[in-house]
Amino acid sequence: MTKETLRELVREAPVAPGVYIFRDKKGAYLYVGKAKDLSARLSSYLTSDNPRTRALLRRAASLEWLVTSSEAEALFTESSLVRFQKPPFNIRLAGGEYYPYIKITVKETWPQIFPTRKLVEDGSLYFGPYPDAAAARRTIQAIRSLFPIRPCKYSLPSKRVSLCIYYHMGRCPGPCENEVDPEVYAGYIRGAVDLLSGKTKEAEAELERAMTKAAAELRFEAAAAIRDRLLALRKTLAAPAGFGEGGESRDIVVVKAGGNIAAVSLIALREGRPGVEERFLMEAPDEADPAEVMSAFLKDYYTSRPVNCERLVCVPLPEERELLEEALSERAGRRIRITPPTKSDKNFTEIASLAAEEHLARAVERMRKPIHPGLRELAEVMGAGEMRRIEAFDISHTAGRETTASCVVFLDGKPAKSLYRRFRIRTARPSDDYAAMREVIFRRLRRLIEEKEGLPDAILIDGGPGQLGAGLEAMEALGVNIPAAALAKRYEELYLPDGGHIILPGKSKALLLLKRIRDEAHRFAVSYHRTLRGKRGMESVLDGLEGIGAARKKALLRYFGSLERLRGASLEEIEKVPGIGKKLARKIYESLR
Ligand code: SF4
Structure with missing residues (x-):
């Protein structure tokens, strides 16, 4: 954007608080800022010789603004736009996909x-x-224990969904079959939103309202259940008696910046008692100024x-401290102060500093690690972008029977065994490898989509063009497009x-990696197939034995896992299986010899 264009635009800018947005020529967000006075703030861009500002103006093609009612409102709008649009010139939490959030789908009829x-x-x-998924899940669990929000992910209303076990366990009020009054369910959602926003009084009021309504409608069982939730909420909110009484609630926040990355450590002290410690990484477009971070x-x-405390202890103090105090106090409905550490904060500030330093050192180390x-090489061959996560699939069966499939996951070129999955093929006809491949890739990707997990960066299939075509069909059916390839065994054609x-x-690093991934998928598929075959063999041997019903067969399967192991077992060992007495153990032992 030339200075002339900018000058013309700035002339139009109002003398009012608001948010301004620079975009590039494709319309993508480059930078979002907020101002007490848009006209004055934008005029400063005309005279700035800051290298970051100059780089921004070189890439910017347009400028627009939104007027807000106050600077505090501008601050929240700016923060929300940065979070969703991730403009490259703003300082923001590192890796948008990295930290978990809690989502409430308030636009749905029956929100999740x-x-x-x-x-x-x-x-x-x-x-x-939240610093990790477990923390987010724990919060959701706590909320669900107070507000029975449906745990399923179906799109409701739907004629195909009916009351499930959660309803019968009292953990869902059954919106799929309109078992709950929409107003009451909306109250649960409002309660969850209030709790997550720190408005505990409002959350309490929601439960009270729902309880009164249920009682007035003579639904005494429902009213009693809500009363129990209300009591649980009050108990959760009650101050921990006799522990750190008089202690001040405060959050200690320390930033350590290094190059274009910064680490943040946050220790929450409640009633003087140390609570959780959380760590985050922030990305800065340039050398980060810690106060700005x-x-x-x-x-x-x-x-x-x-903001569940009265004071934020910050090292260093943030830029725009007063404005932040004002905005956070307005939001919390009480005074929130931002201060440097006092004498009583010293110990915790030191701990937070060490934690931030360690977190930063690890992040820098990770960044140094070569890809x-x-x-x-593989990304170039497959025409893909960044290739962190590769998932590979293989099919295994014995003459068309016991068809199984494997999915192995490699992260940064290394196997991530905890993410491996195996499948029993359900719909493909025996020996139809293509249909089996279509089914497994469809089921795997559909699951990732439904669970809102990220999709892999690339898919590798053990096989030739037929298997690859089947995989592509599965992706097409789901409307996803992931770079894929199939590695055939004979000549290692890709x-x-x-x-x-x-x-x-032969010496290509990409080929060596592909072979390793493909072979691992093969190994995993075959081992699962053998286990199933072993179990099936054992079942058919046991089927002919008098006195062995389904429960005992299950106990033997669980204990030995395969026919080979059962065959090799001593009489004493068979006797140890729960539910198998001495007499029966001898019968089994003899029949296998
Ligand atoms: S009862 Fe219905 S709404 Fe509730 S979890 Fe089950 S399927 Fe979902």
């Missing part, structure tokens, strides 16, 4: 609540960030979750979706 790492502007409410962090963190050379195939040189 679940953790997510994807922020989408779909009208839903997001709370967080602190300001960006406080905006991001506290604008979407409650696996095979991944770089088949690509455009119909072509290549033979990589």
